[in-house]
Amino acid sequence: MRNHNIIILLVLVLNILSCKVFPQSYPISTIDQELLNNSKLVVRSYTRDIEVISQKKVRGKSTLVISVINENGLDNADFMRFYNNFISVKKLKATLYNERGDKIKNVDRDNFRDFSAVSGFSLFNDSRVKYIDCDYATIPFTVEYSWETHYSGVIDYSDWIPVWDFNMAIESSKLRLFVPDGFKFRHLSSGPFIYDTLSEKGRVVHSWALNHYQAIEKELFSPPKEMIFPVVHISPLQFEIDNYPGSFGSWEEFGLWIKKLNDERNDFDENARKEILSKVNGVKDAHEKVELLYGYLQDKTRYVNISIGIGGWQPFSPQVVHDKSYGDCKALTHYMKKILEVAGVQSYYTIIRAGQNAMPLLIDFPSNQFNHAILCVPIDGDTTWLECTNQFTPAAYVSSFIDDRNALLISDGGGIIVNTGFGNAGYHQKKNISTVEIDPDLNGKIRIEQSFSGQFYDENQIRLHGDSRDVERNILQSIQTPNIKLIDYSIEEDRNIPPVITSELLINKNRIIENIGSKYIMDLDILNKSKGLNYSNRSRSSDILTRRTLSEIDSTIFIIPDNFQIDFVPDPVSIDTEYGKFTSTIIADGNRITSYQYFLLKKGRFPATNWDSFSEFLETVYDHYSQKCILKEIN
């Protein structure tokens, strides 16, 4: 009993000693008005100290103080940190302060949650989440979190991102990295950070401070979040995870690490080999072999994501995939490589950052930037890319999930940066070729041949694979026009490169021609493409980014009833800007009106100051999709 008292006393004394610095108070009233503009949250102070102890042992200490300005800021004020076999989150504390900056309470440990972070697409992984739902009735208020992060295996130190959403401002933030003398690492920052470095007692302290940073708003056509928000990337030159040491000295070296992990997973038994060979029996041509074996993979396997520990980087062995017929992107890609090897075709495992709008690879900054694997098959100077997690798309098709970006190909000699290439004008294309026959009651029978390629092919896969109700829903959504009835449809896929989904639709539409007194008006926009855009003219901060060159072609022939004559058709339109083109031609000939529109939006990146002309271009284009004719009844 006595001993206990002494300990308690000691703790008290220590606490008092360590509290020499008065606790900082964070009243809302002291926030600068500039930082409140458009803000839902203000980061009052965010500090993180990372101490590198060895190449596989790192400690992080963080304190985050955020003020919730309005209700929209509540979700971002919650604490959420992932942990797994290599990263643990410790000594978590949370304290609430009211508007005046007075402490309300320490958040109860009852409110700390710890749950599985297995997301929808993943069947199982070891990732879990520490979560604190920070909630208090009276907004504004402030919450302070402090925690430690212990790394027992390191491939990176997580990027430093002091604002992680739009409408968030920063009062002050600082990242400090403590490394032993001579420790080598790379760093790269974007944003107005103040960088400093200082030597002390056998170690070096690097720091990045970012203060008084104003909130930015979400803007249309802007680059991905990661390219807009301030960020510091840090990558150690030497790392070690689960007893696998590796190097980010160069892409080559990192590639060797991946190769070593993959090489350990190479078993493939005789039966499996025989089965593979039987699929390409008598086939000589490498292209044909690839096509056959890719088809074999697509029929045999399915994508299932299970990753535990080093399994986040190391694939299942090909034998396991062969026996179970499933695997994640690494396992399926590695398996496909093995299959091709058995058939005598050389191929290369390639890692990539996938996603239709993914952030591009920082090629001058070798580090852990990947989330996907694909297979590169070079045949006679011609490169074929295989996406091994997709069971449907044809071999060699580079979808918008992986196109137009750098990736790291793993060769015997290590990693090599390669590019997956992009589709030119006409590659990402949407086409509607229609005939509209109008009966004497002014209702129309519309026959449309609709085709999608490139990004549009990717986005409409449900047409090929959905059940009838899903397909009908997708078709009706592509024709936003009211008062129609889908009579019949058929869907086909052209599996050349690029593949195309072609749909033949038969639609009845009421009242193609509207009368107003003795005047008859016909809206030529039967697919309701004129979106009617109205963009804001407020000043813009982020660049304008159009990821792909997209084109749309509409060609429609209207056949009007015999007792009508055409009184007026609109003049042709032709717009040509640095952002793209639009042309529209409408020709009347007897009882036929032929309407043709072509729209091209070019891939590009433009400064924010171009916003007015860019938005005007789009507004004008979509406005011109709405074209109307005037008809007259004759007897």
Added chain:
Amino acid sequence: MSKRITFSLIAFYFLIIPVLSFASKPPFKFGKVKMAELEMTSWKGDTTVPAVILYDYGYFNGSKYTFTRTTRIKILKKEGLKYGNKKILNNYKSTIRARVYNLEQGKVVEEKLKNKDIYREELSEHGPFLMNFALPNVKVGSVIDIEYSHFWIPSSWYFQQEIPVQWSELIMEPSSFIELRKKLYGFELLDINDNIRWVAKDVPAFKPEPYINSFENYISKAEFDIIKIHAPGYIESFTTSWEDFSDFILDRDYLSDELSANSFLRKIAEEIESSNQTDIEKLEAAYNTAKQVKWNGWHSYRIYSRELKFPWNDEIGNSAEVNMILFKLLEKLKIDCKPVVLSTRDNGMISHSFPSFNRINHVIVYANVDGQTYLMDATEKYSPYNLLPEKCLNYQARTVDRNNSMWINTEPQQKFKELSYYNLTLTEKNTLDGQISYLFEDYAALDFRKNYASFNSEDSFIDDFISSRPGLSLSDVHIKNVDELTQPIEFVCEVKIKDNIDVLGNELFIYPLFYERITENPFKLQDRKYPVDFAYKTDRSVIVNLTLPDNMVFEELPEPAIVQLPDNGGYFSFEYQVFGNKLNIIYKQQINKVVFGQEQYPYLKEFWNQIVNVCSKPVLVKSR
């Protein structure tokens, strides 16, 4: 509570001799796959489905108190391969076995799910438990058998799923010491509906449709409630009627907290008493006071804190805590009031004949002031005291009252009420200049306030507002009463409009309902299986005053129109008057019923067709 039952049951488990054993044969046996099932290539009911559940068989063993579910799935297309991955979520730890059968060169090849390939997780401490697994060698054509068992009864059984079910059967054996009650939901007919055995055949896939409330109200399923547990030495009764349900809640002190509530709320009640005159003012003040406690996002019919003063002090609580603070305050203010329990819209309906506390998830407060009744929910920040939020509009609710428990209809008096007023003049540049003003009341005001609050500045709100209104530019925007919840929202601005006007050759056409035109029919699909539920009635009016320059006239105008839905379900009208170069339009659109049966779907679809037609008509303007 379920934990306590479990313990006492386990204690008596071995003493009980099974009373009944059930004699019906299961429709299929785990692992006994038929050749026809392996050879099947599409499902007869719909050849486009990716997979079909051939059998789904649930069996509750009344003597062992275990539930076993055995399912056979046939994979028909590659998109169906995902049914080879499974996540099973349960409140109890389960045992599981699974097999995959493939036909390879005429031979049946069997694959087993290995125990090491099952990943078990506790989602949070003490469950629920999740089992994840991917079955090996699943391909197009595979037949999969999965069986799992756990202790205790299932709380529900879904006859209908996201893929079709060819044979769904559930057997709930009577047990010697559990008394159950079941309730059936849904729109698919059962083929066998016994006391203890239910079979549904060829059940189509469930696909949600627009304007439904919770899918739980539409999907075909059975739900079970325990009425009574009577083991030797242990008896516990549960709800047997809605009257009992009230007692059940009261007996367990789920909603009461007599001692502590008195002390901390007395002072607040006194303050309200002293600063307000009439009962209605006190009611409003009490409601606003309860709102100072923020709702933490959890619906409940139960106070979880030991005392109500904890949520009060923390300024946060679940829905029972927030609304019971309101109730206690009203009690102290001597206002006639009662707690009311209900099921929120997303949680499914409750039924008169099936008292079920599984379904109840929320508490609100009923009050009667000067003969006028109020239903109040202090968890909706943007509702005034006299407007019940949409989530509570689920047909009926039940007062909690020892001797006088009764049903209350939740259908509100208030509507979604919106008035738009355009006062415009045509200019020489073919633009329309003038003012627009909106008046939003009741549910329209609630929607507006919620939407407005989702922006971080008025500028962002305006950007969003114009983004769906091409050719509109605003200036001099005034938005009144955003924080005065009992007042309608007034939104007034000066405008310039470049859109909704077509110059075709020498003719000028104006679409006179401007941005209030309805251009899309919300009911797109040809037919409908489920009723249409709008939650509340709607009352939209648009008034347009359009003035032309002196040298111009209206040459052609569309026909006035009035269209009515059957049984006074609603109407719309488009009427106008011309005074020289001035046009005055009045457009009205009312929906007077909350729910329309699926048999009325064609009328609704046609109603909106007509609305779209009327909205698409322009007026023709000409120089004198």
